[in-house]
Amino acid sequence: MLSISGVHTFYGSIQALRGVDVEINEGEIVSLIGANGAGKSTLLMTVCGNPRAAKGSIKFDGRDITNMPTHEIIHNGIAQSPEGRRIFPRMTVMENLQMGATTSSPEHFDEDIDKVLELFPILKERASQRAGTLSGGEQQMLAIGRALMSRPKLLLLDEPSLGLAPMIVKQIFEVIRDINRLQNMTVFLVEQNAFHALRLAHRGYVMANGQILMTGTGQELLADEKVRAAYLEGGGTA
Amino acid sequence: MAYFVQQLINGVTLGMIYGLIAIGYTMVYGIIGMINFAHGEIYMIGAFISIISFLFLGWFGVTWIPLALMIVLIVTMMFTAFYGWSLERTAYRPLRGAPRLAPLISAIGMSIFLQNYVQLLQGARNKPLPPKITGSIEIMEQAGFTVQLSYLQILIIVLTLILMVAFSTIIGKTALGRAQRACEQDRGMAALIGINVDRTISITFIMGASLAAVAGVMVTLYWGVVDFFIGFLAGLKAFTAAVLGGIGSLPGAMLGGLLIGLIEAFWSGYFSIEYKDVAVFGILVLVLIFRPTGLLGQPEIEKV
Numbered sequence: 296m297l298s299i300s301g302v303h304t305f306y307g308s309i310q311a312l313r314g315v316d317v318e319i320n321e322g323e324i325v326s327l328i329g330a331n332g333a334g335k336s337t338l339l340m341t342v343c344g345n346p347r348a349a350k351g352s353i354k355f356d357g358r359d360i361t362n363m364p365t366h367e368i369i370h371n372g373i374a375q376s377p378e379g380r381r382i383f384p385r386m387t388v389m390e391n392l393q394m395g396a397t398t399s400s401p402e403h404f405d406e407d408i409d410k411v412l413e414l415f416p417i418l419k420e421r422a423s424q425r426a427g428t429l430s431g432g433e434q435q436m437l438a439i440g441r442a443l444m445s446r447p448k449l450l451l452l453d454e455p456s457l458g459l460a461p462m463i464v465k466q467i468f469e470v471i472r473d474i475n476r477l478q479n480m481t482v483f484l485v486e487q488n489a490f491h492a493l494r495l496a497h498r499g500y501v502m503a504n505g506q507i508l509m510t511g512t513g514q515e516l517l518a519d520e521k522v523r524a525a526y527l528e529g530g531g532t533a
Numbered sequence: 534m535a536y537f538v539q540q541l542i543n544g545v546t547l548g549m550i551y552g553l554i555a556i557g558y559t560m561v562y563g564i565i566g567m568i569n570f571a572h573g574e575i576y577m578i579g580a581f582i583s584i585i586s587f588l589f590l591g592w593f594g595v596t597w598i599p600l601a602l603m604i605v606l607i608v609t610m611m612f613t614a615f616y617g618w619s620l621e622r623t624a625y626r627p628l629r630g631a632p633r634l635a636p637l638i639s640a641i642g643m644s645i646f647l648q649n650y651v652q653l654l655q656g657a658r659n660k661p662l663p664p665k666i667t668g669s670i671e672i673m674e675q676a677g678f679t680v681q682l683s684y685l686q687i688l689i690i691v692l693t694l695i696l697m698v699a700f701s702t703i704i705g706k707t708a709l710g711r712a713q714r715a716c717e718q719d720r721g722m723a724a725l726i727g728i729n730v731d732r733t734i735s736i737t738f739i740m741g742a743s744l745a746a747v748a749g750v751m752v753t754l755y756w757g758v759v760d761f762f763i764g765f766l767a768g769l770k771a772f773t774a775a776v777l778g779g780i781g782s783l784p785g786a787m788l789g790g791l792l793i794g795l796i797e798a799f800w801s802g803y804f805s806i807e808y809k810d811v812a813v814f815g816i817l818v819l820v821l822i823f824r825p826t827g828l829l830g831q832p833e834i835e836k837v
Binding site: 343 | 708712718719721722724726727729730
């Protein structure tokens, strides 16, 4: 469904991605793990065309999206809940969800909003509140909900567990599994929380210094000595 | 008392015009974070196009005022909107992503360019327009002083109020308005949910320019004379109004415009007409020192 091949990305003169190949099939949850600064978020943003890949190609549903403007890439059926959540703080929760539906037809708006509010009931209580006043966990739920409002074929999630209490993290990972199982949503998940991310995923990639080091099923990577040593032992298993 | 009421009427009328121009500043600032210093020139071009349109209509024998006024408003808004759109395309869009100073300098350059362009095309002399809308209502009389509210003043106030309500509704309630507010809060994220950011910015310039066009038509009718330099002072005052109200805030621009109009009218009426501009810009200085976010501007409240 999404096929990233040989992608190089630069921030000015700094090279963030050095020839990345990633393949994501329909219906999968694929996790990308790696340390801070490995280039995980850059990869997700490069898929959305900001920054743009300097070399290599990105194909989605057989279509080359490497040089498409960001908003057109989104119209093709990709949604992202980005690093730092980036909800619209001076809009209400409801308006944020409406914004998420920008690319989808107004006919199924009511149906979609019911689905999202069912996944995250707390957002219903907060519907008319300004999004900037939500707690971190609620903002994360809103960011994911907003991404779901566009009925994406592929959902990109950037560190949905960052800075959240373990209870909330658990809840969010459960929702990710549910939308994958029940709605057959394809999910590409970027995480530092390697244990959770790999347990949830069908397949995983390990990234460091802008390159893919390793790939395999979630179970294989969880069992791998090097992965355990680098990303799991000493903290990650919370 | 009568004199006070008269100044109040004059001030409100003037304030409406400043408010219309100020909305253009505040909307553009909101969405791309720059002061469009060529906006005053867009208003000046609006005033010129309105004179030219009245002239053409006169040749074609359209003299029934309501009809003529409608046509002039529509034609002026269309042409001026086109100028606003081209301005953004040529002078600002290529500089998107450049350091903040670059588009600011580009804006000042466009302002000088447009002034000289109109001066070359239309000449430096004043262009008069004979009064089109005459007559007034006498509201009260006191000690030989008659308070007059002219039909033109009523028109200006009513039309401005209608436009302001319409624009507030667009920004507050429609999908276009939500897209504009999304671009204002986080342009990168707006693109990430599928909003065409460039097009939204273009539409914002078109909306701002159309309102400046209406202000141009009103001023032409009100003062009956325009020249290539009127955009400078009116632009600065409308900018002051936008800052006073809180730049980026739509109701703030309206309130700021109204206050600037009132300050100017009362200062002229009670102190000295020569110093009215000093009074207005003195306010700008005071606001910037004591309340940089303006009256209705809010400091950012964001939870990370």
